[in-house]
Amino acid sequence: MAYKISNKEHNSCLECGREVYGRPDKKFCSDNCKNRFHNRRHSEEKKVIERTVNALYRNHEYLSRLINSGVKAIDIDIAKISGFQPDVITGYRKTRSRHSECRCFDLKYCLTEHKIFRIGKIDGSYSAEECGSEAGTSAL
Numbered sequence: 001m002a003y004k005i006s007n008k009e010h011n012s013c014l015e016c017g018r019e020v021y022g023r024p025d026k027k028f029c030s031d032n033c034k035n036r037f038h039n040r041r042h043s044e045e046k047k048v049i050e051r052t053v054n055a056l057y058r059n060h061e062y063l064s065r066l067i068n069s070g071v072k073a074i075d076i077d078i079a080k081i082s083g084f085q086p087d088v089i090t091g092y093r094k095t096r097s098r099h100s101e102c103r104c105f106d107l108k109y110c111l112t113e114h115k116i117f118r119i120g121k122i123d124g125s126y127s128a129e130e131c132g133s134e135a136g137t138s139a140l
């Protein structure tokens with residue numbers, strides 16, 4: 001196999017700037033520099049994913065506590081104060097009654113501008129069609 005001969009004597013490492021010896025197309029002086037470069041490059045993506053997964057986990061925990069407490073509806077402002085993030089969900093659809101049915105893994109709830117109601121498990125506690133009749137607001 002023939003390698004192209006470069007007119008440059010040495011390249012510099014993309015991570016640390018040191019001279020790179022070896023193949024003419026080599027970009028890093030060591031595996032450590034290569035790993036640091038790529039880890040730094042993808043760290044922002046990892047942070048966004050981590051924040052989203054953590055928010056989903058917190059939402060699931062909050063909804064589970066509501067279900068275990070017997071709460072079927074809650075004011076959205078109270079939920080937000082408690083750390084619930086209504087815009088972080090795993091599923092969404094409009095129901096026949098034009099309410100938004102949101103899902104967080106195995107839990108679902110209907111959402112309006114001011115209220116979360118019909119909180120339950122997806123396994124049959126409530127159907128999407130039941131979102132048409134809102135329950136009274138109750139809080140923890």
